[in-house]
Amino acid sequence: MEITEIQERVSKILAENLSVPEEKVTPEARFQEDLDADSLDLVEAVLALEEEFGVSIPEEEMEGVRTVGQAAQLVASKLEPSTQA
Amino acid sequence: MSDRRASVALVTGASRAIGRATALALARSGLAVAVGYRSDPEGAEEVAAKASADGGRALPISIDVTEEKSIEGAFTRIESELGTVRVLVNNAGLSKDGLAVRYPTEAWDATVNTNLRGAFLCSRRALRGMLKARWGRIVNIASAAALRGNSGQSAYSASKAGLVGMTRSMAREVAIRGITVNAVCPGFVESKITAVAGDELRQRYIEMTPAGRFGTPEEIAGVIAFLAGPEASYVTGAILSVDGGLTA
Numbered sequence: 391m392e393i394t395e396i397q398e399r400v401s402k403i404l405a406e407n408l409s410v411p412e413e414k415v416t417p418e419a420r421f422q423e424d425l426d427a428d429s430l431d432l433v434e435a436v437l438a439l440e441e442e443f444g445v446s447i448p449e450e451e452m453e454g455v456r457t458v459g460q461a462a463q464l465v466a467s468k469l470e471p472s473t474q475a
Numbered sequence: 476m477s478d479r480r481a482s483v484a485l486v487t488g489a490s491r492a493i494g495r496a497t498a499l500a501l502a503r504s505g506l507a508v509a510v511g512y513r514s515d516p517e518g519a520e521e522v523a524a525k526a527s528a529d530g531g532r533a534l535p536i537s538i539d540v541t542e543e544k545s546i547e548g549a550f551t552r553i554e555s556e557l558g559t560v561r562v563l564v565n566n567a568g569l570s571k572d573g574l575a576v577r578y579p580t581e582a583w584d585a586t587v588n589t590n591l592r593g594a595f596l597c598s599r600r601a602l603r604g605m606l607k608a609r610w611g612r613i614v615n616i617a618s619a620a621a622l623r624g625n626s627g628q629s630a631y632s633a634s635k636a637g638l639v640g641m642t643r644s645m646a647r648e649v650a651i652r653g654i655t656v657n658a659v660c661p662g663f664v665e666s667k668i669t670a671v672a673g674d675e676l677r678q679r680y681i682e683m684t685p686a687g688r689f690g691t692p693e694e695i696a697g698v699i700a701f702l703a704g705p706e707a708s709y710v711t712g713a714i715l716s717v718d719g720g721l722t723a
Contacts, residue, residue: 430648434606 393466396443400462403442407435417459425458439465483557484703485549487511487540487597488567490518492666493616493699496692497564498522500700502531507557511538511549511567532557540567540593541585550600559604562703565594565638566616572627583630590634595641598656602649611654612703615642616695619662619718635660639714646712655711657702662718664690686719 397417405412408427421427427435436447439461445468455461483506489498490512499522502508508526510533512519519535526533534556538549553560568590571582598613605611620628621635639658646656663680672680681688698717701707716722 430606430651437603437606 397462419458482561483507484562485509485560486564490515493692493695494566496696500696502526507532509536509553541588562612563601564614570631575629586630587634591637613656615658617658617660622722643712657713660716661695662721684719
């Protein structure tokens with residue numbers, strides 16, 4: 391899967407989960423400051439991403455994630471092994 | 476308000492005593508009930524059969540709350556056969572009494588693993604579906620021993636007091652999503668365990684209880700069913716004693 395496609399799907403899911411317009415969910419958008427997401431919103435968003443992509447994202451790895459783009463990168467890194475297989 | 480006819484409840488440790496009475500009460504209130512059991516499939520079958528005979532829907536489910544795999548398997552099966560769990564009653568528990576000075580480490584671990592860690596693991600799994608549904612009820616079965624000390628029950632009291640603390644914190648986390656988390660603290664209740672206690676001990680327990688008698692499992696189940704229902708939508712983080720005045 392291309393990173394742009396992953397980014398698009400991630401943005402769509404985040405927009406749905408955080409109840410914000412999709413155009414606001416750019417790769418640069420910061421969860422807290424730009425999207426008004428609190429910790430519970432984020433946890434729910436991660437659960438939704440895990441379900442959508444069939445990946446497992448450990449809580450520790452979410453700690454450094456501040457932007458939508460970083461979240462998409464993290465999802466992409468989890469997908470790599472299966473796309474190679 | 477949610478459509479309760481479509482709602483599913485899981486009661487752990489439901490093959491006897493308070494768990495059994497709770498499963499039956501929830502089934503009567505219209506919920507499809509997963510009757511969780513670890514070591515007593517016949518007991519769980521009997522509870523499910525009785526719930527069905529009363530016009531309810533119930534399914535015996537093997538679940539060992541100390542094993543994450545077992546919990547995942549049970550939830551997956553419940554989701555495919557009944558639907559998403561919207562009411563979770565963390566009732567599975569064990570009690571092994573003994574004075575602290577000689578209390579075995581293994582007994583401590585088993586007590587805390589089942590009573591506290593097990594309730595956490597089941598709640599964590601159930602919250603996924605509840606958050607999505609924007610509705611949920613978690614009822615933790617603690618004990619009067621969480622609120623007052625009992626000689627010989629360091630491990631049991633600690634596990635149940637832990638459950639009370641967990642209830643309060645979790646309630647705060649998810650209240651905004653329409654999910655309530657409460658704890659019930661039963662006093663002395665008629666059960667297999669209290670039945671084998673000697674007459675002298677029974678008499679002492681009765682004397683300690685202002686109501687002057689043991690409670691019945693049904694008297695505890697009624698309160699649990701209330702907390703699990705739509706009428707209790709504004710009750711969360713509550714620690715409710717149901718003990719005939721024991722801790723009053």
